[in-house]
Amino acid sequence: ASEVRMGDIVDAGANPAAELDVSVLAAAPVERVDIFDGKRLLATRRPFDAAxxxxxxxxxWEGAEYRGRARQVIWDGDALVEGNRIESASAINFFNRDKTLDIEGDDRLRWRHLTTGNFGGFDLVLAGRDGGTLHLNTPLVKESIEIASITMEDRVFDASGVLPRRVRVFRLPDDNRAFSVRFTQAIEAxxxxxxxxxxxVTTEDGHQAWSSPIYLI
Incomplete structure (x- = not known):
């Protein structure tokens, strides 16, 4: 068939290649769309550019200690902004009332949080776009990052053990209004x-959704 949909199985021959047409309509702005071949990440598409x-x-931050019981990863920590100022901050996936994100003055955040395979974190709006340094302090990751070096691409700080555990830092538009996304991606599996x-699909409010696969065999 020249065109197939989610759930279809396609005999693609010895060198499977195709174009994937993706259309997303979301309840919150779209942060990114990741395209996978099984567990292998093929591409990441965002509804905005560097400009x-x-x-x-x-x-x-995201991850788990183990599969099954006792899998929680503690991310309690703080962030210090040096050479810039915090204008606002908002929590992502803080579901428990005893897990909080607090602003202390105009240069520090402090939080209590854990993950069990999911992810959480925060958005930080700064007074200046590029000035200063962001100092992150968690039990697993302690890093200082020049704010000017932060782009839309993930800066990944890996602290994996038995299972993946990591912190990602990246930049977003101040006002992302991309509730719908459509694109075509070349696929070589x-x-x-x-x-x-x-x-x-990852949306800015911390939700994710997965499509059913198309099987190339």
Whole structure:
């Protein structure tokens, strides 16, 4: 078939290649759309470019200790902004009343949070776009980052153990209004075996959604 949909199985031959047409309509602004071949990340598409980036920095922590019980990762910590000022901050995926994000003055955040395989974090809006340094302090990751060096691409600080655990830092537009996204992505799923091609949509409010795969075999 020349056109297939989610859930279809396609005999793609020895060199499976295709174009994936993706259309997303979300209840919150779209942060990114990741395209996968099984567990392998093929591409990441965002509904904005570098010119749209502003003073908003996103910090995300994620992961689990183990599968099953006792899997929680404690991320209690603080962030210090040196050479710039905090104008506002907002929490992402803080579901428990005893897990809080607090602003202390115009240069420090302090939080209590844990993950069990999910992710959480915060948005930080700074007075200046590029000035200063962001100092992050958590039990697993302690880093100092020049704010001018933060782009839309993830800065990843890996602290994996038995399972992945990491902190990601990246920049967003000050006002992202991309509630809908549509694009076409070239797909080359090389290698033998089945290739489940699917997308994962992440919205700015901390939600994620996955499509059903199209199988290239």
């Amino acid at each position: 749209a980036l502003g003073r908003r920095i996103r910090v995300i 090389g290698g033998e075996g089945d290739h489940p091609i699917y997308v994962r």
